[in-house]
Amino acid sequence: KAGVTQTPRYLIKTRGQQVTLSCSPISGHRSVSWYQQTPGQGLQFLFEYFSETQRNKGNFPGRFSGRQFSNSRSEMNVSTLELGDSALYLCASSLEPLEQPQHFGDGTRLSIL
């Protein structure tokens, strides 16, 4: 059974640009959550999608957005990138909304120059 797949694995962007990250959940999982991981703040919850609807949102600015498609794949978008957005972005999937355990992908490493 394939795990959670995140693409791309690495990205380098400059300030002011925007970026889109992709997450394909485990087959049959309908809930996708996104987290930002930095050395200073650790893992922080961004948002969670289920049945193409955002059901929970963390404390991040509106520059961070996401969506989910009918096949449960999810994308997150960050606009007007800032240096502080450099982080590992992790996606996790589960059968039901925020059901435990969640299964994590290996993340997208985003570096802002």
Place this chain on the structure above:
Amino acid sequence: TQLLEQSPQFLSIQEGENLTVYCNSSSVFSSLQWYRQEPGEGPVLLVTVVTGGEVKKLKRLTFQFGDARKDSSLHITAAQPGDTGLYLCAGADSGNTPLVFGKGTRLSVIA
């Protein structure tokens, strides 16, 4: 805002030694999870504890949930280089709320 404090932040030990890492909060959690994350990979779930006072063992790893469900510990016996990684605790206050993560303990086991 619920917070989970992990200690120590960094730990470097020799192969064969024992160690304990801690996860503390002033809040009560309905369940608590421990993950291990290796460089370049996502966190992998090790265990979930849900009952106050619960003790779970996973080979050389022993996990304990505090009686008041506010804290937890992870004890590793006879550490091996393969135990090296970032150990994260995460708590949930109900079945369908986002996990709150600690910042982790980075463990290095030297052969």
